[in-house]
Amino acid sequence: MSFWRVLLAIVFPPLSVIGKGCGSILIVLLLTLCGWIPGVIAALIILNNPDR
Template identity: 85%
Template sequence: MGCLRVLLAIVFPPLSVIGKGCGSFIIVFLLTLCGWVPGVIAALIILNNPN
């Protein structure tokens, strides 16, 4: 997980997980619409997952 991805996950979470697949992008996007904090948490969890 690079520093740029972490910074991007904090600023705009859906954009940081766009390389992980469409499902991850949609989940993080919906959580970001519900609130910024859930979107950031989900993005950091997805980025931290090695799979």
């Protein structure tokens, strides 16, 4: 997880998970629409997951 991805996850969460697949983008987008904090948390969790 690079510094730029983390910074992007804080500023605009859906854009930071673009390389992780369509499902991840949709989940993070929906959570960001519900609230900025849930979107940031979901993006950081997805970025920190080494399996994907």
